[in-house]
Amino acid sequence: MAIEFAQSPLLTFVIGLALVVLLLVVLDLPAFVGLAIAAFAVGLVNAAFVPDFALADAATRTATAFGNGMAGIGIPILMAAIIGKSMLESGSAQRIVRSFQSLVGRENSDIALWGSSTVLAIPVFFDSVFYLMAPLARSMRARMGDNYALYLVVVGAGAATAHVFVPPTPGPLAVASEVGADIGTTMLIGVTVAVPSATMGGLVYGRWINRHIDIPLRDAMGTTTDELKERAQRDVSSLPSFLEATAPIVIAVALVGSLTVVNALEGVTVAEPLRPFVAFVVDNRPFVAFIGDKNVALTVAALAAAYTYYRWSDLSRSDWEDELTEALKSGGNIAAITAMGGAFGALLAASGIGSYLANGLEGFGIPLLVTAWLIAAIVRIAQGSATAAMLTAAGIMAPLTGQLPVNTAYLVMVIGAGGNICSWYNDSGFWLVKEIGGLTQAETLKTWTALTTIISVTGLVVVLVVSSVLPLA
Template sequence: MAYPYSPLVAFLVGIAAVVLLLVYLDLPAFLGLVIATLIVGFVTPAVALAEIPAKLAEAFGENMAGIGIPILMAAVIGKSMLDSGAAERIVRGATSVTGRDNADLALWGSSSFLAIPVFFDNVFYLMAPLARSMRARVGDNYALYLVVVGAGAATTHVFVPPTPGPLAVAAEVAPGSLGMVILIGLTVAVPSALVAGLVYGRWINRRITIPLREAMDTSRDDIEEITGRARDQLPGAFEAALPVVLAVVLVASNTVATTFLGDSYVLGPIDLVAITGFLGDPNFALTAAALAAAVTYRRWGTFDDEGWTDQLTEALKSGGHIAAITAAGGAFGAMLAAAGIGDFIANALADVGLGLLVTAWLIAAMVRVAQGSATVAMLTTAGIVAPLVGSLAVHPAYLVMAIGAGGNIASWYNDSGFWLVKEIGGLTQLETLKTWTVLTTIISVTGLAVVLVMSRVVPLA
């Protein structure tokens, strides 16, 4: 390439492309994202012209490999839990404890707890049917329910090990301090999730009304019919909750084993970590949960002209559409990353004359906005600031939190999580921006504020 080139060009072209294709021309999300990815590849010399389509296909395939089976199984779980009445049974139990007016507290607390050992996307798969069923039972507040579910899951995703992102950052920035990182992570996560979930959730809920649309092959009429069922027409509490419990226990078993036992732990002839690695892989865990949900659906569902198998097949079709859009969003972010925008921003900000906590947050935030992945933003930033940890006057666990806060900011079109929330929640693009994108930004800013205050009051150095 003979002329000077900045990765910033690819970033700006990418923004222009998605706005033109998805907002102005209103193309289907999958098609628009694929075209935008090709356009970004075309303007970056980091990817050879002849290799752009292959790079797109590779990134799409890598994303699909990670989320394909879990999303398809999540579609079965969502369809089965909603149509069998399992989600309604759980919602009735929750509202009996918190009361109708505080139903959001049950969803917020559940998602926050579940996301500690489980990836954000898996938590959202499991909690979205409950949010939809809660909306049908209460009659409104869908924006609130989606925000509290997203807040709980997204906050622990970046702040609290053994969630993989903060766990990896802690290993590089604060080695040997995992216990302190977990303690400070919880201290930062709780107020961040409160402000983003309950405060912002209730605020935005008073200003926008999001209807129940068809999502995961379940319509509003289907859900509202189920809310009117008598108690004896619904599964029992254990059977209703089994898919969620099964998925969380299986995934958590592997998280706990690898965190505390290492890569291998042989007990007699049995390698416990190998077993939990199999059982706790999301591909298996979500499959087991889907099987449990499908059996409950077979027992409690009502089938008209189409049978149980046909209903599950329709759910899988819906899940395939969601998986394709989510993987395309990840491919768009991957092409921006291939253009070098992450390293460009990180290097440009590395020597900014700010305190290390603020600088780390700013680097992670800019990388996140530029290329989409919170985990990549966190790991990129950790590699840059790790050599500077010795200059900190506070415990390095605070630096882990600042990086996590920055990496969570402003999830938008180049983040696969944005499309996951939109499609599974049954939202428009604008509704997703108003709820999910703003939510992640509030978590980021609140998290930084809490870190700065705590590090000043309790430096722990």
């Protein structure tokens, strides 16, 4: 038994977990350094026990995974740093915050942020939504003087639930395709599951945890707390208009969403008057794919935000450029930590921990929906990536869909719920929330990690209840 454990991916997982706790919590090393050491160490264990994993791969695969992570989030995070800095310093974030409050009332500020992040996350990736909404959460905290934990949780809840439940976001879309679920039905059920999950995780848990911890507003994304508080007290006449203030968000969502729209229009039959327009849009898909890429979309949004910052500040051109450079330095640090967190997760995944745990669950006689949730949840906890966990579970469950007593869209939901659980040290999203939000590791665990777990469990319960009432089989 001891020999089997030593040669199983469980040993790699235990060593990785112990190392990140030792390096990041006990020794309090810089996050990037600690994650790099942990990733290299996991690679060494893989070299000892994983076939076709050479000793040199411990270094090269870590570097490759880090590079792949930077390729995915490097430009967006750097541009998000400019957007965040510019929106906060120009007063744009304050203008949006005050508009929210005038619409729903100061006492419902959390609902405004929650609703906004939920809607934005349907056409836009989770990380992009958090980049855009985090400055608003920080500005809301500066204006209200408290409730920062609540504002961060509601922003995260809206974005995270849409990310795993509602197509056309990539995760549930890919799972629906893998298991053969109807996209329209999946979207309807996705909204049905997402709303109560986001409500429980964002509003209910957010308000509860907010009463038990007080997270201070710290310097983050190149902006100090004093600067935020000063802008929170400005007269409204010294702030940009609502249209100009929201331009970076509108631009980013419109550009990224345009690709989603084009993908949806392909192969769809429309009324005769609309056919020339639809044909024109579809024919120009390569151009839309370019402007709809999140790297390009956030770059254009960053230019708009930076221009507003220049217009509404009294800085000279050189001082303005220096401020943007400082924001990029902050963004570079966040990008490096986030990508290395992803690399640590990738090295854990290379041990085979995902398939090892998933295969171990297949023979337990648990109902199929619960089995799918468990597989996705365990893979997610073990290797960090929500998308990888969802696709792993989908691949395992796809041949079993004929045994489902309910619509396969419910299978997509439980897989998404399981894949969302317990975002922690091996998930790049954990480090993204921590660094952009200006949180400690403990605060991130109490807010973000707890939130993702509540969304996961709530999603499973909602699916089991709804599917028993409306099986749609």
